[in-house]
Every structure is written in structure tokens, then in C-alpha cells.
Amino acid sequence: MKLASLKSGRDGKLVVVSRDLTRAVDAGFIASTLQSALDDWAKTAPALDALSQQLNAGECAGTFDFDPKACAAPLPRAYHWADGSAYVTHVELVRKARGADLPESFWSDPLVYMGASDAFIGPRDDIPVQSEDWGIDFEAEVVVITDDVPAGISSEQARDHIMLIGLVNDVSLRNLIPGELGKQFGFYQSKPWTSFSPVLATPDELGDAWDGARLHLPLRASLNGKLIGSPNAGVDMTFDFPTLIAHCAKSRSLMAGTVIGSGTVSNVGSADGSCCLAEVRCLETIRDGEPKTPFMSFGDRVEIEMRDSDGSPLFGAIDQVVTRYYPPGSQAQ
Template identity: 25%
Template sequence: MKYISFLYKGENRFGVWLEEEKTVIDCSEYFQDKGESVSTLVDLIRKDCHGEVEFLMEQSEEKYRLSAEDITLISPIQRPLKNIFCVGKNYKDHAIEMGSEKDIPTSPMIFTKAPTSVANPNELLLFPSDVSSQLDYEGELAIIIGKGGKGISRQEALDHVFGYTIVNDITARDLQKKHGQFFIGKSLDQSCPMGPVILHHSAIADPHKLNIVTRINDEVRQDGSTEDLIFDIPELLSVLSKGMTLEAGDIIATGTPSGVGKGFKPPKFLKHGDKITISIEGIGSLQNEISIG
């Protein structure tokens, strides 16, 4: 099941995308009719309403069906309740391209992006040229937490996952270097395009066997697999929750494969007009164009 957030007649709504039928099931309207306060995907996740949506899908009521042509996709989670968790250098080849064999981490490297960094699929990403001259892309699989918890074990970790989406962890490399930390360089407005859908965990047999491809215009830059994660999803959830509570709706970007702009010699940073397409099998493709000026 592919969950989406979208605009319809100027209103923010959420629902299920039936891609082959080119139809959207409007869950916002359904919960409104029921008198339930479930107006966003985060509400649905936090209130554990997936079962109700399955029931709605079985009913196939025409009242809640919209044509995909009449809606505009937006980020599945418009405003995260807190910072987006990110994992640095979680693919061996990427760690090496950013330094050397010595840069391969022995424990997960965690940083965050501000909630205000989220951008929509297909949105034009605007970056002032006087802020950064070294904008880089990072295609990543992101986890959406469904059931919160603290001290989550590896064995139970996947039970805490609601679903998966795509994140582009756009990074200002020059700001990273200047400030000696990640937060500013990772948190520029529109530096976290997300979507186009959240694929429910039940639709993925194994999240550690997904291909990730990033194209800049027509050039393949990244071509990796989540099979190569240094720290897999159970390990990440176990480490993060050891002394900190994870909550429903939290977003965790799991890291990026090799092929980022900085890894080339000379570097291939993003240019004005570049089109970025990140594809993860089963989830779809996240597309954006960059405007620098």
C-alpha cells in the first residue's frame, strides 16, 4: 500500500495511491465522515489507523475515489514533529570516497536535518548562490517509525517500522567544512525532498534488498543496494533507541551509496537547472530540479 499526501482543490489531504488505476483513495474525507481527528499521515501513523484504511480499501466506495490527474503530490510528511535522523557513511564505498578506508565507521554516525528542510516531490528547489557553491545530492532509503519505543531490540526492530520512503539529503559541502559540523550544511530550506510515497512495510519482503539509483539529468551517479548497508535497519533502531525514545512518525534516513558529487575528481556539485531523480525499487522515483541564483 502506497500512502501519499496531496493537494486537492487547494486543501492538504492524504490517502492511498492506486498507481495502476491512476486513482487516489481520499482517506482524509473518510476519517472526516467518521468524525475522527485524523487529518494527516502523521495522525494516521500515531493513531495506528492502517487497519481502518485496509477496511476502506476492501469497501471500494466510489465516494472516496479521486482521479490522480486532479491531485498534486506533496511530501508524505509535510512537517516532521522533530528533526529528521540521518546516518552518515553507512555504505563502505561512500565512506571511502569521502576519505579513505580509515573513514569507515565502527558505530553509526548520526546527525539530523531540521524539519523546515523538507521539500515536495517535483518541487523546484531554490538555493541562493551566496549561501553555498558546493551543493551535493544523496539518494537514501528512509524509515518511517510506526510504533515508538525505547530499548528496541534487533529482533523486534522491524515491528516498529510503519513504512519506507525516499529522501534526498541535499548537502552544502562548503558549509559542512566551514562550520566543522553537519547541521547547518544539512538543514538549508528545501534540502530534504521526500516522497513520492510511503510504502507500507507489508509491501516489502526485505528492505535490505532494494536497489537505489540516482540520476543527475540523464547520467547515473549512484547505483547501490541497501544490501550493502554497514549498519542495517535493526541495528540503527536498536542503537538510536538505546537511551532515547523513538516516536511514531519519526523519520530515519539510512545513508547514501557511493557516487555523490564530492566523490568525483574533480567534484560534480549540483548546477543551476540540474534535474535529480532518485529511484528505489518498489517505492518509485523522487524528482526535483535545482535553481541556484
């Protein structure tokens, strides 16, 4: 089944979406929000799945056209958002571009940071940023949503705790990152809004592309209509999702609705392009001695999507425009 949240209050209104993303039906009589559904997933999932089957069979009353513009993030507020760096080839490339070696431990111990989950934004919402000087970049990623995960779980056990799968644009402000990392205390100001695909899907919707740990399909990222890259998310993923979940749950349990990100999808050699501008710039630096591609500017449009083997969209597209943000008390120009 595929689930979305229409904009309504802070936590959205849960709807079930048809497999082809054209129709939807209100699921409020089962659970008012996706978080409430996840809180009681053993009970709500079968009911939501039955509604999904009725919708896809054309046997459901009260359906309406599905409009991604009306969508909030499927989980507008999540209790926990942990983003990994599962594609170590991406980290290796970034470090190589600045002349830094990659510690051997990076290949055996995942990098993970805890991001801001109090206000995710929808797939068609603008990306508001105060200054272009902050180095505005997109990052196309795959994410999974868990149910309650016990502390100390093994990676094999973690497979059974992946309930939903989707995409995110994990926006980064690249020019703010060095100062923050220099303090050796992680990201904060350099990680603003994170946006989601219109829908999240249960693993069974993905067929053979989902092997229980990785999603084996290209992830397309375009800027102003130009394809930047379409690397396969199932290739060169050093740490799969069960490994990331087990890593995050090593010393604490994870609550239902935890969002685990893959980090920027990247393939060795980047033959199929990149899922962020930082990687493009790193490749230019290695080849030419300096980067030539600028980071995003106000008015730029980024699109992120994944399609199945037949070319049909799986989660709907993230389609956003970068806009200038004016703080309270400032005067718009």
C-alpha cells in the same frame, strides 16, 4: 498500502494511492493527515488498509488520477528526522579521498545526525539554493517511518516498529560542510531542504525485496537524464534499519512519525555507480588525483527512484530542478 499527502496547509491531506500509482482516494474520513494516522496507527492502519484493498480492486468510489506534482512530502513536517550513515563503504571512500584513515569504531557504532524536519518538500518541488558556490549535491537514500519506539529497545525488537518505507533526496551543500564539521558540532547550514518520494509504502507492499531490515533493490539516481548510479540498497549496508532505530533510541524514546534515513546508498567498488556527486568526485580524486565532475548548478535536474523486479515504480520518482533562491530584500537578476 501506499500513502501520500496532497498539498494542503502545512501538513497536507492524506490519500491512499493504488499499487500502480495511477489512482488515489481521499482518506480524510480515517485520518486527516499522515501524522494523525501514525499517532493512532493501531486503529487507523487497518482502516487505511481496507480502503487500499478496495482501491486496488476497483471497488472504491470517489477515486481520482494520482498526480505526483500535487504531492507534498508524505510527512510535510515530522517531529524527528535522524539520518544515519549506514553504508560505511561510502564514509571510507570519502575519507580515503582526503587521505584520512577510517576509525575502527565506524564499523561497529553508527554515525547519525539529527536533521531539519520542520519543512520537508515534495517530490516535484524545486531545490532553492542561494549560491552555486555552496557545492550543491543530491543524496539518494532509503528511509523508514516508525510508530512510538520505547527507549532502550533492542535491534530485534525494533523490526516491529517500522511502519512505512520510502525514499529521500537529502540535499547537501558540500562546500559548507568542512567549516561546520571543523567546529565539531555537526551539520546545520550545510543541510537545507530534504525532499521525499511521492508515496510511502507499508513493508508488505515490497514483497521479498524487504527482509525486515533492508530493502534489496537498486536505487537509481540520474542527473540531467544521465544515470549516475544504481547501487543496490540491500548490499553493503553495514547497519540495517533496526540497528539504526535501536541506536537512536538508546537513551530516549522516539515518537510516532520519526523518520530514520540510511544515508547515501553505496556499494563497495561502486561498480553500479553512485548515489551522490561527492562519491563520484572521490573516485575521480583517487584515480586521477583531482575531481572532474562539478557539483550541481542552477537548472540541473535530479531524478531518484526505485523499481521492483518487474520494472514497476514502487514509490514514484523524486524529480527536481535546482533553482536560485533570492533572500527577502535582494533583487532577482
